[in-house]
Amino acid sequence: MFENILNAVAAGLIIGCLYGLMCIGLGLIFGIMKVVNFAQGEFLMLGMYISVYLVAGFAALGIFGPLVGPFVAAILAGPVLFAGGALLHRFLISHVSGLSTAARLDQGGYGQLIVTLGISLILQNGGLILFGSTPKSVLTPLSARAFILGPFPGNALLFLNQARVYACGVAIVVAVVLWLVMERTTLGKALRAAADNPVAATYMGIDVDRAYRIAFGLGAAITAIAGGLMATYLTFTPFVGLDYVIIMYSGVVLGGMGSILGAFWGGLTVGFVQQVSALILPPQLQNAAIFVVFLLIVGLRPEGLFGRSAERA
Amino acid sequence: MNTKIGRRGALAMTGAAALAGTARAAAAPKEVEIALLVPLSGPWAEQGILERAGAEMAVDDVNKAGGIKSLGGAKLKLLIFDTGATVETAKDAAQRMIAQHPHLVGGMGCWLSTFTLAATEVTERAKLPWLTLSYADAITDRGFHYVFQTSATAKTQAEQTVPFVMKLAQGATHKRPTKVAIVGDNTAASVSFLKPIKAHILKQEKLTAVVDEIYTPPLADATTLVQPIRAANPDFVLVLSTNDGDDKMLADTFSEYGIPASKMPLIGNGGHWAVPELLKTTGAGILQDIMVGMANWPSKALAPLVARYIKRSGNPWMGQNEIFAYAHVQILAWALNKAKVANRLNVADAIRTMNITDGPAIYFPGHHLQFTSIGRRVGAALVIIQWQSGKPVTIFPASAAQAKAIWPV
Numbered sequence: 001m002f003e004n005i006l007n008a009v010a011a012g013l014i015i016g017c018l019y020g021l022m023c024i025g026l027g028l029i030f031g032i033m034k035v036v037n038f039a040q041g042e043f044l045m046l047g048m049y050i051s052v053y054l055v056a057g058f059a060a061l062g063i064f065g066p067l068v069g070p071f072v073a074a075i076l077a078g079p080v081l082f083a084g085g086a087l088l089h090r091f092l093i094s095h096v097s098g099l100s101t102a103a104r105l106d107q108g109g110y111g112q113l114i115v116t117l118g119i120s121l122i123l124q125n126g127g128l129i130l131f132g133s134t135p136k137s138v139l140t141p142l143s144a145r146a147f148i149l150g151p152f153p154g155n156a157l158l159f160l161n162q163a164r165v166y167a168c169g170v171a172i173v174v175a176v177v178l179w180l181v182m183e184r185t186t187l188g189k190a191l192r193a194a195a196d197n198p199v200a201a202t203y204m205g206i207d208v209d210r211a212y213r214i215a216f217g218l219g220a221a222i223t224a225i226a227g228g229l230m231a232t233y234l235t236f237t238p239f240v241g242l243d244y245v246i247i248m249y250s251g252v253v254l255g256g257m258g259s260i261l262g263a264f265w266g267g268l269t270v271g272f273v274q275q276v277s278a279l280i281l282p283p284q285l286q287n288a289a290i291f292v293v294f295l296l297i298v299g300l301r302p303e304g305l306f307g308r309s310a311e312r313a
Numbered sequence: 314m315n316t317k318i319g320r321r322g323a324l325a326m327t328g329a330a331a332l333a334g335t336a337r338a339a340a341a342p343k344e345v346e347i348a349l350l351v352p353l354s355g356p357w358a359e360q361g362i363l364e365r366a367g368a369e370m371a372v373d374d375v376n377k378a379g380g381i382k383s384l385g386g387a388k389l390k391l392l393i394f395d396t397g398a399t400v401e402t403a404k405d406a407a408q409r410m411i412a413q414h415p416h417l418v419g420g421m422g423c424w425l426s427t428f429t430l431a432a433t434e435v436t437e438r439a440k441l442p443w444l445t446l447s448y449a450d451a452i453t454d455r456g457f458h459y460v461f462q463t464s465a466t467a468k469t470q471a472e473q474t475v476p477f478v479m480k481l482a483q484g485a486t487h488k489r490p491t492k493v494a495i496v497g498d499n500t501a502a503s504v505s506f507l508k509p510i511k512a513h514i515l516k517q518e519k520l521t522a523v524v525d526e527i528y529t530p531p532l533a534d535a536t537t538l539v540q541p542i543r544a545a546n547p548d549f550v551l552v553l554s555t556n557d558g559d560d561k562m563l564a565d566t567f568s569e570y571g572i573p574a575s576k577m578p579l580i581g582n583g584g585h586w587a588v589p590e591l592l593k594t595t596g597a598g599i600l601q602d603i604m605v606g607m608a609n610w611p612s613k614a615l616a617p618l619v620a621r622y623i624k625r626s627g628n629p630w631m632g633q634n635e636i637f638a639y640a641h642v643q644i645l646a647w648a649l650n651k652a653k654v655a656n657r658l659n660v661a662d663a664i665r666t667m668n669i670t671d672g673p674a675i676y677f678p679g680h681h682l683q684f685t686s687i688g689r690r691v692g693a694a695l696v697i698i699q700w701q702s703g704k705p706v707t708i709f710p711a712s713a714a715q716a717k718a719i720w721p722v
Contacts, residue, residue, distance in 0.1 A: 003540065003544055004537075004540055004541055004544060007536055007537075007540045008536065008537050008540070011534055011536035011537065015533070015534055128354055133353050133354045133355075133358035133359075133361075133362065134358065134359050134362060134590055135356070135358065135359055135556075135557060135558050135590060135594070136594070137561065137594040139593075139594070139596075141596075143565050143569075144564075144565040144566075144568040144569055144573075144595075144596075144599050145568075145569060146569040146570065146571075148571075159536075159540070159569060159570050159571075161536075161566075161569050233562075233565070234533070234558070234562070235557065235558035235561050235562070235594055236558070237354065237355060237356065237358055238354070239354055239355050239398055242398075243531065243533075274533065274534075275534065275536065275537055278537035278538075279537070282526070282527060282528075283526055283527065283528035283529075283537060283538060284499050284527050284528050284529040286528070286529075286533075286537075287529070
């Protein structure tokens with residue numbers, strides 16, 4: 001039993017880190033810009049496909065190989081989606097968010113729902129046309145290998161899936177770099193100021209529209225990197241985003257709206273609960289367990305785990 | 314006898330002849346519509362894509378051979394519909410199919426039993442003859458009149474799989490297995506497969522289920538399913554997943570935990586375990602020795618058909634999904650020929666009363682095609698394949714075996 005607990009906890013933490021990175025992406029868009037983005041799952045999906053094609057490209061060129069290539073590809077999916085996200089914001093999202101909608105009764109909320117839902121459907125079906133519906137996966141032998149630690153008390157062994165361990169490491173590095181950018185750089189300060197009080201930020205000479213564009217691009221990029229990392233052990237189709245978008249929203253709300261750190265911890269909590277709940281509940285109730293914990297936390301602490309204590313990103 | 318026909322009579326006869334001609338033209342349309350409703354998006358898409366490949370090839374073969382001869386060479390027209398990834402989208406697609414295509418004479422689908430159960434509620438009301446390879450017993454347990462299940466049902470497959478595995482294990486190890494682990498999803502086919510196992514097969518075979526885990530597909534991670542199996546160390550594992558994404562996740566995790574099929578016998582069920590895409594995403598080494606029970610696999614006698622399919626599709630082999638779809642189109646073509654009219658009720662009657670050993674029957678093990686009063690194929694039995702050196706080969710029944718079964722010792 002100890003071995004079961006040990007492995008479930010470890011799997012929960014590792015998968016939780018990947019969910020955490022995924023949630024940071026949405027945290028930037030939903031938590032900071034207050035844009036309800038239904039297309040976030042599709043950014044994850046695009047990150048997965050970009051990774052697959054980059055890995056195939058690396059293989060054709062004979063560079064990186066199947067051990068390093070998938071992680072390089074996942075990171076490179078970020079800049080691609082950053083550009084895509086920024087363009088999407090420039091031509092569509094900016095019309096239903098930010099300063100231009102501040103005076104509207106709904107602050108652009110209804111428009112956001114329709115526009116992002118539309119983007120989501122276009123990306124899903126465009127993906128179906130472009131990539132086909134055959135499930136894909138990034139090919140790496142790491143997905144079937146484990147680091148074996150132990151024996152621990154009771155002769156328990158701990159198996160850590162190598163693809164997930166490396167993906168988790170990359171996720172933590174990306175999250176830390178983003179946190180440093182937000183906390184220590186002028187760009188980060190501008191983004192936080194634009195998020196806190198867009199009108200005051202404008203008075204201070206910050207181009208709020210540009211700040212939002214960068215935040216949206218970053219949000220798309222971070223989620224795409226998470227997608228690329230998850231593609232090392234998952235198979236996926238153009239509709240994979242639907243499976244994860246609710247997890248992303250729960251993570252962001254659980255962590256506390258407006259907090260980068262909170263979004264990461266929220267995602268980590270979701271992954272942890274999903275795995276550990278299987279120790280006491282039937283596996284088919286794993287996702288139900290997430291929402292029970294979600295309701296409990298939101299009931300006891302409506303502002304989320306880090307809603308007040310964490311510094312606003 | 315001298316019969317005089319006046320001008321009026323001649324006109325009447327000409328009119329009658331013209332009407333008769335029109336009636337014949339109406340009875341023998343240029344095209345006859347049949348439907349394929351399968352998952353073409355979502356986790357089960359690969360299965361639908363393969364069914365589509367088989368059905369399209371069959372339609373081309375029928376049309377190239379002169380179409381439906383009793384209907385003046387009418388060509389078959391295959392209309393393809395996507396069930397999507399949920400029961401709701403599958404049922405919606407079935408409703409759209411029926412509403413928008415009133416001239417359909419028959420159809421086939423939906424691969425996943427859960428989808429078939431929903432879609433056939435719609436096709437049955439429309440009295441559309443529906444052929445399915447789906448396994449769940451419930452599909453033909455409902456007293457429907459227009460649903461024809463050509464596969465061995467999940468219960469039949471379960472009752473044949475476990476004794477085969479026990480015999481194989483005993484032959485290889487000289488020891489009777491006593492412990493089994495079960496991991497499966499909660500879709501209709503898996504539930505149907507497990508019902509008789511839990512009800513009587515375990516007891517009958519003196520087996521104890523040391524792990525019994527059911528999950529909701531698709532899997533995000535299989536650690537919590539596989540780790541207890543490693544700890545319990547069963548003699549073999551029944552893996553009842555229903556899509557190749559979950560198959561990969563499970564096979565990878567078994568390998569990660571040091572218990573790949575080459576060390577711990579893994580017995581799957583369903584055509585998804587033997588699709589070319591699984592080989593691409595998972596690799597031959599991980600799949601080696603996995604055994605899979607299913608309802609059909611092209612026999613040696615169908616080698617020319619298989620060769621044509623491989624050339625046409627670019628796929629490395631023809632599996633269960635493709636051969637079933639091919640056979641279903643051939644059954645509809647045979648029934649249309651017999652019915653002599655493009656009418657769904659007559660086509661259903663022709664299928665219901667068929668009892669043949671040639672024509673479309675050659676695409677099934679046993680070469681016999683007849684349906685029971687509830688729409689099950691008479692004598693439908695299990696076929697077992699095993700992954701050997703990166704290829705699925707048949708190991709059961711003995712008459713169709715292409716290779717000897719390997720039991721890890």
